[in-house]
Amino acid sequence: MPPGTLEEDMTGKNRVVILGSGFGGLYAAKALKRAPVEVTVVDRRNFHLFQPLLYQVATGSLSPGEISAPIRAVLNKQKHTRVLLEEAVDLDPHAKIVYLRDGGQIPYDSLIVATGSQSSYFGNDKWREWAPSLKSVEDATAIRHKILYAFEAAERAHNNPEERRAWLTFVIVGAGPTGVELAGALGEIAHETLKNDFRYIKPEEAQILVLDGSPRVLPTYPEDLSKHAERALLKLHVRVRSHVKVIEVDGYGVDFEFQHNGLTQKGRIPCRTVIWAAGVATTEFGHVLARRTGMNGDRQGRIKVLPDLTIPNYPDIYVIGDQALVLNQQGKPLPGVAQVAMQEGSYAAHAIVKRLKGHADLPPFKYFDKGDLAVIGRGSAVANVFGFHLWGLPAWLIWLFIHLMYIVEFQNRILVFVQWAFFYVTFHRGARLITGHAAADVVVGTKPLKNPEED
Amino acid sequence: MPPGTLEEDMTGKNRVVILGSGFGGLYAAKALKRAPVEVTVVDRRNFHLFQPLLYQVATGSLSPGEISAPIRAVLNKQKHTRVLLEEAVDLDPHAKIVYLRDGGQIPYDSLIVATGSQSSYFGNDKWREWAPSLKSVEDATAIRHKILYAFEAAERAHNNPEERRAWLTFVIVGAGPTGVELAGALGEIAHETLKNDFRYIKPEEAQILVLDGSPRVLPTYPEDLSKHAERALLKLHVRVRSHVKVIEVDGYGVDFEFQHNGLTQKGRIPCRTVIWAAGVATTEFGHVLARRTGMNGDRQGRIKVLPDLTIPNYPDIYVIGDQALVLNQQGKPLPGVAQVAMQEGSYAAHAIVKRLKGHADLPPFKYFDKGDLAVIGRGSAVANVFGFHLWGLPAWLIWLFIHLMYIVEFQNRILVFVQWAFFYVTFHRGARLITGHAAADVVVGTKPLKNPEED
Numbered sequence: 001m002p003p004g005t006l007e008e009d010m011t012g013k014n015r016v017v018i019l020g021s022g023f024g025g026l027y028a029a030k031a032l033k034r035a036p037v038e039v040t041v042v043d044r045r046n047f048h049l050f051q052p053l054l055y056q057v058a059t060g061s062l063s064p065g066e067i068s069a070p071i072r073a074v075l076n077k078q079k080h081t082r083v084l085l086e087e088a089v090d091l092d093p094h095a096k097i098v099y100l101r102d103g104g105q106i107p108y109d110s111l112i113v114a115t116g117s118q119s120s121y122f123g124n125d126k127w128r129e130w131a132p133s134l135k136s137v138e139d140a141t142a143i144r145h146k147i148l149y150a151f152e153a154a155e156r157a158h159n160n161p162e163e164r165r166a167w168l169t170f171v172i173v174g175a176g177p178t179g180v181e182l183a184g185a186l187g188e189i190a191h192e193t194l195k196n197d198f199r200y201i202k203p204e205e206a207q208i209l210v211l212d213g214s215p216r217v218l219p220t221y222p223e224d225l226s227k228h229a230e231r232a233l234l235k236l237h238v239r240v241r242s243h244v245k246v247i248e249v250d251g252y253g254v255d256f257e258f259q260h261n262g263l264t265q266k267g268r269i270p271c272r273t274v275i276w277a278a279g280v281a282t283t284e285f286g287h288v289l290a291r292r293t294g295m296n297g298d299r300q301g302r303i304k305v306l307p308d309l310t311i312p313n314y315p316d317i318y319v320i321g322d323q324a325l326v327l328n329q330q331g332k333p334l335p336g337v338a339q340v341a342m343q344e345g346s347y348a349a350h351a352i353v354k355r356l357k358g359h360a361d362l363p364p365f366k367y368f369d370k371g372d373l374a375v376i377g378r379g380s381a382v383a384n385v386f387g388f389h390l391w392g393l394p395a396w397l398i399w400l401f402i403h404l405m406y407i408v409e410f411q412n413r414i415l416v417f418v419q420w421a422f423f424y425v426t427f428h429r430g431a432r433l434i435t436g437h438a439a440a441d442v443v444v445g446t447k448p449l450k451n452p453e454e455d
Numbered sequence: 456m457p458p459g460t461l462e463e464d465m466t467g468k469n470r471v472v473i474l475g476s477g478f479g480g481l482y483a484a485k486a487l488k489r490a491p492v493e494v495t496v497v498d499r500r501n502f503h504l505f506q507p508l509l510y511q512v513a514t515g516s517l518s519p520g521e522i523s524a525p526i527r528a529v530l531n532k533q534k535h536t537r538v539l540l541e542e543a544v545d546l547d548p549h550a551k552i553v554y555l556r557d558g559g560q561i562p563y564d565s566l567i568v569a570t571g572s573q574s575s576y577f578g579n580d581k582w583r584e585w586a587p588s589l590k591s592v593e594d595a596t597a598i599r600h601k602i603l604y605a606f607e608a609a610e611r612a613h614n615n616p617e618e619r620r621a622w623l624t625f626v627i628v629g630a631g632p633t634g635v636e637l638a639g640a641l642g643e644i645a646h647e648t649l650k651n652d653f654r655y656i657k658p659e660e661a662q663i664l665v666l667d668g669s670p671r672v673l674p675t676y677p678e679d680l681s682k683h684a685e686r687a688l689l690k691l692h693v694r695v696r697s698h699v700k701v702i703e704v705d706g707y708g709v710d711f712e713f714q715h716n717g718l719t720q721k722g723r724i725p726c727r728t729v730i731w732a733a734g735v736a737t738t739e740f741g742h743v744l745a746r747r748t749g750m751n752g753d754r755q756g757r758i759k760v761l762p763d764l765t766i767p768n769y770p771d772i773y774v775i776g777d778q779a780l781v782l783n784q785q786g787k788p789l790p791g792v793a794q795v796a797m798q799e800g801s802y803a804a805h806a807i808v809k810r811l812k813g814h815a816d817l818p819p820f821k822y823f824d825k826g827d828l829a830v831i832g833r834g835s836a837v838a839n840v841f842g843f844h845l846w847g848l849p850a851w852l853i854w855l856f857i858h859l860m861y862i863v864e865f866q867n868r869i870l871v872f873v874q875w876a877f878f879y880v881t882f883h884r885g886a887r888l889i890t891g892h893a894a895a896d897v898v899v900g901t902k903p904l905k906n907p908e909e910d
Binding site for chain 2: 062070196
């Protein structure tokens with residue numbers, strides 16, 4: 001038997017395979033803790049990432065290790081659960097087998113697909129080179145590199161005003177929660193953290209722009225909260241440009257189109273740092289899943305599941321998290337946030353157990369919406385909690401509390417708290433490292449400044 | 456004037472240029488805080504690294520950000536000090552100019568060379584591919600990747616005993632402090648941290664071997680402490696092989712020669728993880744410095760300096776830290792440790808100021824040896840402090856105290872303390888991340904296991 005085939009270890013009909021250990025996959029695995037099943041969790045990474053705080057890694061407040069928890073450590077008390085550091089590349093939904101990249105095969109009785117999403121450049125994948133997005137730990141350290149290096153390069157180019165200005169201009173594409181959080185943190189970096197660090201430039205010269213095609217920041221939030229968010233951003237010297245569509249990105253700037261009231265204007269922002277916070281799309285495995293089950297994904301590649309989160313005709317395949325298209329009572333898709341994925345993960349786990357016990361009639365999945373939260377800066381956030389609209393310090397305290405509670409592991413919680421306590425008193429950022437062996441590959445567009453005589 | 460030339464900003468004859476911001480360079484810069492000079496610190500990295508704790512990053516206890524401090528933040532109160540994120544590539548000691556990689560030039564009146572050392576493979580640079588060494592943050596995360604991945608691969612190869620054993624064999628080349636500290640941490644990982652994390656392998660099956668050509672571990676320490684260290688390692692199931700010379704390293708093992716009492720034996724250890732902790736050599740700039748000043752480096756490329764740490768005939772060039780060959784009263788070279796570099800840095804700074812004030816007669820540099828410390832594991836270290844030999848818990852407490860005190864920044868100190876407190880109670884390691892975009896490039900020798908039918 002080839003080493004990849006894992007049949008040998010699994011008995012009975014209770015083999016649950018979970019693909020992905022983000023919020024959806026991990027909560028499904030945890031919900032199966034006492035279930036009479038054998039669980040296999042497959043992930044390409046050996047750690048669960050607390051993605052809502054990834055922007056703090058990208059902006060130098062936290063270290064990657066502080067928002068990550070080794071999957072094995074989280075699940076090591078569940079003796080019926082094994083973890084595989086591998087990638088699922090294909091699926092036979094009839095034979096009920098998942099194929100792994102190394103040629104291994106995992107048979108399943110129930111499958112939970114929680115493979116998440118990746119960033120999307122809307123067909124302009126070459127922009128990725130100039131405008132990194134924020135999905136993985138590597139993305140976050142690459143963005144941190146780009147941001148910190150920009151100030152260094154500006155200092156070096158201080159006597160070339162044009163060059164200096166381009167290095168000190170930061171464009172964030174996308175005004176959703178990630179874009180807003182990144183922009184707020186960048187405002188604090190420029191105006192507080194780096195205040196005294198340079199000799200030839202003033203970091204507060206930095207221009208931070210958020211571009212979005214929609215008419216307001218946080219377009220999925222209630223309108224009054226969008227206004228509060230925009231006002232809070234402005235206090236941090238972040239300017240929001242609505243109705244703006246990006247049409248080209250390169251190493252020296254962004255071309256845009258401004259469309260409003262029938263008016264169309266084109267323009268260019270010279271800048272050396274662009275961060276992409278605009279779109280998501282399904283992963284490779286998501287495409288495979290759709291193909292193998294004869295489904296059509298929506299525009300983002302999400303698969304529309306039945307009320308019990310399974311795929312039509314495949315009652316043993318559950319799809320959860322960013323990979324699933326689930327509609328709420330108003331017929332609108334649930335957003336791709338941790339809360340949704342966690343609830344779906346728990347639901348899928350309970351559904352599997354119920355069916356094992358012979359309960360055929362399952363109440364449909366119902367999302368319990370606790371609200372939305374986006375943080376802008378120190379003591380500043382907007383929140384829509386159980387229908388109450390909050391902003392400023394109260395919203396921020398709720399954000400702080402919820403995030404501290406949810407971070408998966410106890411130790412990380414203390415650490416993050418210490419970092420934050422320190423940071424919010426001093427604005428000092430503890431993880432301001434420019435790292436990466438192949439700096440030139442990561443920080444595209446940062447080649448040494450040319451001698452002006454060469455120009 | 457090309458943007459690289461920095462003459463414009465400097466006046467008078469008091470321009471001090473410091474190359475490198477390790478312990479030597481940083482302490483020189485800090486010692487110049489109130490001096491009537493203008494200081495330029497040049498470093499390729501934007502952060503000072505607390506290198507004595509780098510092995511804790513490599514073994515997943517700490518995150519890189521926790522043992523690093525942004526150079527600008529450390530020096531931002533010194534308004535006469537500027538920091539350049541750049542690399543010195545050449546020197547004209549007659550014209551007194553340092554040349555930077557980007558073509559820039561920095562004139563100096565006094566130069567402090569503190570460019571440190573890099574790892575040396577004694578002419579076998581191709582071993583670097585298979586046996587990473589521990590000098591930079593990137594090295595540390597690559598080693599962490601290799602170690603953690605090895606356990607994952609062993610789990611995956613569990614039904615191939617030979618393969619499993621090779622993945623679970625860890626060879627550390629070099630029994631100096633770094634080798635001993637890495638080995639001790641590896642012992643704890645295998646026997647404590649990962650204890651419950653796997654389903655098919657027992658992490659405690661891991662074999663951890665330390666190879667060294669010398670007759671004992673910590674060869675520069677007093678003999679009784681070497682014995683204590685070896686005993687402490689054995690308790691962590693680490694075996695030391697003395698009188699062993701490595702003659703070949705590849706992705707599947709290490710070839711060695713055992714020489715003792717006229718006996719020579721050859722052998723091979725099949726293993727997938729080799730860590731190089733054996734030798735150091737001068738950096739590129741060290742070679743340039745020797746060439747330009749007509750000096751010959753010693754075997755490691757160190758330059759033998761005068762008693763005032765300057766180069767013969769170049770009273771304005773100070774060489775400190777790993778780059779300098781300084782002899783103690785017994786005529787033996789001072790070791791390449793933080794303590795020596797820090798004292799030399801302060802001395803060079805004071806010498807510059809004294810000479811500026813016209814004091815020509817300078818007492819020679821004298822190293823105040825506070826002792827040596829190497830940690831083996833939780834509650835276990837060896838120390839030679841002011842001639843007192845300590846081991847076990849007392850030595851470890853001294854180690855803990857000294858390291859907490861020295862970590863450059865206040866915040867990091869708290870954080871490291873919290874991590875440690877947690878770790879020493881639970882053996883939990885908070886930073887167990889397998890990261891890196893090009894995993895295949897970093898973790899060499901970890902290609903997917905072959906199907907045995909192919910063999």
